Each structure stands twice: as C-alpha cells, then as structure tokens.
Amino acid sequence: xxxxxxxxxxxxxxxxxxxxxxxxxxxxxxxxxxxxxxxxxxxxxxxxxxxxxxxxxxxxxxxxxxxxxxxxxxxxxxxxxxxxxxxxxxxxxxxxxxxxxxxxxxxxxxxxxxxxxxxxxxxxxxxxxxxxxxxxxxxxxxxxxxxxxxxxxxxxxxxxxxxxxxxxxxxxxxxxxxxxxxxxxxxxxxxxxxxxxxxxxxxxxxxxxxxxxxxxxxxxxxxxxxxxxxxxxxxxxxxxxxxxxxxxxxxxxxxxxxxxxxxxxxxxxxxxxxxxxxxxxx
Amino acid sequence: xxxxxxxxxxxxxxxxxxxxxxxxxxxxxxxxxxxxxxxxxxxxxxxxxxxxxxxxxxxxxxxxxxxxxxxxxxxxxxxxxxxxxxxxxxxxxxxxxxxxxxxxxxxxxxxxxxxxxxxxxxxxxxxxxxxxxxxxxxxxxxxxxxxxxxxxxxxxxxxxxxxxxxxxxxxxxxxxxxxxxxxxxxxxxxx
Numbered sequence: 001x002x003x004x005x006x007x008x009x010x011x012x013x014x015x016x017x018x019x020x021x022x023x024x025x026x027x028x029x030x031x032x033x034x035x036x037x038x039x040x041x042x043x044x045x046x047x048x049x050x051x052x053x054x055x056x057x058x059x060x061x062x063x064x065x066x067x068x069x070x071x072x073x074x075x076x077x078x079x080x081x082x083x084x085x086x087x088x089x090x091x092x093x094x095x096x097x098x099x100x101x102x103x104x105x106x107x108x109x110x111x112x113x114x115x116x117x118x119x120x121x122x123x124x125x126x127x128x129x130x131x132x133x134x135x136x137x138x139x140x141x142x143x144x145x146x147x148x149x150x151x152x153x154x155x156x157x158x159x160x161x162x163x164x165x166x167x168x169x170x171x172x173x174x175x176x177x178x179x180x181x182x183x184x185x186x187x188x189x190x191x192x193x194x195x196x197x198x199x200x201x202x203x204x205x206x207x208x209x210x211x212x213x214x215x216x217x218x219x220x221x222x223x224x225x226x227x228x229x230x231x232x233x234x235x236x237x238x239x240x241x242x243x244x245x246x247x248x249x250x251x252x253x254x255x256x257x258x259x260x261x262x263x264x265x266x267x268x269x270x271x272x273x274x275x276x277x278x279x280x281x282x
Numbered sequence: 283x284x285x286x287x288x289x290x291x292x293x294x295x296x297x298x299x300x301x302x303x304x305x306x307x308x309x310x311x312x313x314x315x316x317x318x319x320x321x322x323x324x325x326x327x328x329x330x331x332x333x334x335x336x337x338x339x340x341x342x343x344x345x346x347x348x349x350x351x352x353x354x355x356x357x358x359x360x361x362x363x364x365x366x367x368x369x370x371x372x373x374x375x376x377x378x379x380x381x382x383x384x385x386x387x388x389x390x391x392x393x394x395x396x397x398x399x400x401x402x403x404x405x406x407x408x409x410x411x412x413x414x415x416x417x418x419x420x421x422x423x424x425x426x427x428x429x430x431x432x433x434x435x436x437x438x439x440x441x442x443x444x445x446x447x448x449x450x451x452x453x454x455x456x457x458x459x460x461x462x463x464x465x466x467x468x469x470x471x472x473x
Contacts, residue, residue: 012305014305014306014309015305015308017309018305018308018309018312019312021309021312021313021315021316022312022315022316024316025312025315025316025318025319028316028319028320028323029319029323032319032320032323032326032327033319033322033323033326036323036326036327036329036330037326039330040326040329040330040333043330043333043334043336043337044333046337046340047333047336047337047340050337050340050341050344051340053344054340054343054344054347057344057347057348057350057351058347060351060354060355061347061350061351061354063354064350064353064354064357067354067357067358067361068357070361071357071360071361071364074361074364074365074368075364077368078364078367078368078371081368081371085371085374124370125370125373125374140385141383141385141386144382144383144385145383148376148378148382152375152376153374153375153376154376155376156376156379156382156403157404157405158402158403158404159382159401159402159403159404160400160401160402160403161385161400161401161402161403162399162400162401163397163398163399163400178374178376179374180370180371180374201386202386203385203386203389203390204386204389204390204391204392207389207390207391207392207397207398208389208397208398208399209397209398209399209412209413210397210399211399211400212399212413212442212452212454215413215452216442216452219442219444219451219452220444273397274397
C-alpha cells in the first residue's frame with residue numbers, strides 16, 4: 001500500500017506521456033518494423049530463389065537455337081531416309097526398279113519372287129523376302145554394288161554365282177527387303193532410283209570355267225579321237241562323240257567345245273577357256 | 283554579505299536553470315526511440331515495396347521463361363521422336379559385306395589351269411568351287427586367297443581321272459574363305 005501510494009504520488013502527466021511514448025515506440029516496432037523486416041527478408045529470399053531459377057531457365061532456353069538446328073538436321077535427314085527406304089506400299093515399284101536395274105546391265109531376269117509382308121516386332125518395320133534369278137555377264141560385281149546402294153535396306157542372305165560359258169553367268173540372290181510401315185494414306189516418300197549402269201567392275205576373264213560336268217564329258221570316254229588324216233591344205237580328225245563318229249577340222253564345234261588345233265597325234269579342244277587334249281588311242 | 287536561505291523542503295525547491303529534469307531526458311529518449319522506430323519502419327516498408335516490385339517482376343519474367351522452357355521441352359520431345367524414327371531407319375540398313383564387295387578381287391586369281399565353277403556367298407562366308415589341272419595351281423590360288431582373307435579353308439580336293447590313264451586329269455576343289463581384308467574390298471571399290 002505504501003509502495004502503491006508512493007508510485008501514485010510520483011505519477012505525473014510527463015511521466016505518463018513518456019511511458020506512452022515508449023509504449024508507442026514498442027507498438028510500432030512490434031506491429032510495423034518487425035513484420036516489415038520479416039517480409040523484406042522473405043521477399044529477398046524468394047527473389048534470390050527466383051533469380052537462381054531464372055538462371056536455370058535461361059540456360060535451358062539458351063539451348064533452343066542448338067535444338068532448333070538439331071531438329072532441322074533431323075528433319076532433313078529423315079526426308080532423305082524417307083526417299084531412300086521403301087514402305088510396305090512401295091513393293092510394286094521396288095520390283096519394277098529391280099527389273100530396271102537388271103535391264104540396265106543387260107541382264108535377263110529369269111525369276112523375281114517375293115513372300116508377302118512379315119511384320120517385325122514393334123510393328124514399325126516389315127520384311128519382304130525376295131528371290132531373284134538372273135542371267136548376267138561379267139559385270140556382276142558392279143551390279144551387286146549398285147543393288148546394295150539403291151536398296152540399302154536389302155539384307156542379302158545368299159548370293160550364288162555360276163559360270164554358264166561364253167561370258168554368261170547365272171546369278172541367284174536371296175534376301176530380305178526391310179520396309180518402313182506407314183499408316184494407310186500416308187504420303188509415300190520413297191523415290192524409285194534413277195537406274196543407270198554405273199561402275200566398270202568386272203569378273204576377271206579366264207578366272208571362271210564352265211561346270212565341270214561339261215568338261216568331264218570330254219575326258220571320261222565321252223569323246224574319243226579315232227584317227228587323224230592329213231589333207232592337202234588341212235588336217236582332219238575322226239572323233240567319236242556321244243556314240244556318233246564325225247570328221248572335224250580346226251574351228252569346228254564339238255558339243256560345247258571348239259577344235260582349236262590338230263597335230264599328227266593330238267586334237268586340242270577348248271571348252272570355253274578350258275584346254276583339253278585328245279590323244280590318238282588315248 | 284547577503285545570505286539567502288531557501289527554507290522550502292528540498293523536494294519542492296525550484297531547480298537551477300542549468301539543471302535538466304529527468305522527466306525531460308526520459309521524454310526525449312522516448313521521443314527519439316519512437317522516431318527511430320517509425321523511421322526504420324518507413325525505411326523497411328519502402329524496402330518491402332521495392333522488393334515486392336522486384337518479386338513481381340521476377341515472377342512475371344519466370345512465367346514468360348517457363349513458357350519458353352515449355353516450348354524448348356516440346357522441341358526436345360520432338361527431337362526425341364525424330365531421333366527414334368531415325369534410329370528405326372538406321373536399324374533397317376543392311377551393312378555392306380566386304381566379302382561381297384570384293385567378289386571380283388577374290389576371283390581374279392590369274393592362275394593358269396585353274397577355273398572357278400561357282401561362288402556362294404552366305405553370311406559373310408564365301409565358298410569357291412572349281413577345278414584345276416595342277417595342284418600347284420591350287421596352292422597358288424590358296425596363297426592368293428590367304429593374302430586377301432583372314433581364314434582360308436580348303437574343304438576338299440577330288441582328283442578326276444580321265445579314261446586313258448591313272449593320273450588325274452583334273453582336281454576338283456572347294457575352298458571356304460572368311461574375313462575378307464578391308465584392302466581387298468577397297469581395291470574393288472577403286473575399280
């Protein structure tokens with residue numbers, strides 16, 4: 001009671017005013033300054049975070065020109081691919097191009113067959129199995145190289161080459177033509193190649209011989225030299241061939257062989273590059 | 283000498299003119315504190331206002347940048363799809379086989395008395411069938427092939443005699459070769 005009365009005694013309007021001023025200052029600090037500082041700190045932090053994100057976004061955007069170039073390259077590349085790789089709808093034109101290529105090389109197409117489309121896993125590509133039989137000349141290597149160039153998706157499985165004689169060859173090809181599967185009605189991009197005979201690669205002359213059976217026919221008793229006579233201006237030989245006897249002179253044909261020379265005891269035959277010697281009594 | 287005496291109690295005596303009252307000092311301090319607080323509050327409020335503007339600008343910029351990044355991401359997705367399509371195209375390409383390219387080179391043996399009847403190419407392996415009058419010619423041919431291939435395998439030789447005598451008139455053979463060396467294919471390519 002004594003203390004309270006003492007305080008009351010000391011309370012005067014200046015003291016109250018000072019106390020009010022302090023209270024006002026405290027209220028201003030609590031209600032104005034501190035929240036403002038807190039908000040400023042929060043905003044600073046958010047701005048800093050936004051600046052960091054902005055840098056990252058700018059980095060990502062900075063790649064745009066590179067990406068646009070890449071997209072352009074890819075689109076151009078795909079256009080080239082689309083022109084190079086046939087689709088499942090291009091088969092008739094592919095077969096025609098195969099025929100045209102053979103014709104440009106002067107080859108005769110004896111058979112050109114295909115198996116209907118087989119879809120591959122994923123359904124983005126499919127396969128036509130092709131088989132092709134040709135009668136060719138010695139430019140087969142050039143033909144094969146061009147074939148692979150024109151049809152880069154043709155996976156050759158087997159190539160069989162046999163010599164027929166007189167610079168003619170039998171060529172049999174088997175392969176899978178892989179095609180791109182497109183939706184019905186999609187624009188066809190494949191362009192049939194301009195088929196022109198290119199390259200001069202040839203098989204070496206004299207490296208090939210006719211099937212041995214044809215040569216063997218002359219050495220296993222199939223042909224016998226029975227006699228040789230000297231005429232005034234030439235020499236003739238009596239030869240038994242397949243059971244028939246006939247007189248031949250140099251240059252005559254004897255089956256698939258040509259008589260290239262007659263000496264007093266021997267007759268020389270040429271079976272398309274393979275030289276054979278028939279001996280009298282042999 | 284005049285002597286002045288203040289008979290008032292000490293508490294009630296008037297202050298000297300030079301003496302400052304504590305209430306005044308306290309009041310001044312309170313006023314200064316209040317002023318400082320208000321000033322700082324005003325400074326902070328101004329700062330907050332400026333920061334809010336910066337923040338709003340940053341948000342607006344971010345929105346624009348995000349749209350641009352979305353466009354970039356869409357571009358990336360498109361590139362991915364195009365690359366995937368290109369990959370499909372690349373995967374269906376057939377690798378060029380060197381042995382097939384070097385067919386002319388492999389058969390250009392230049393050996394007399396040796397003839398190739400037929401050639402079969404399958405899965406990178408080439409089989410050469412033929413016949414020769416002399417085994418030495420066959421040896422020469424094998425050496426010729428060995429210079430151009432990694433593996434040369436003489437599968438068989440078969441003598442063929444003529445009806446007239448015991449000695450072989452011909453020898454049939456079959457040779458398999460694998461791993462045609464690049465230069466053989468290159469030689470072909472230069473032709």
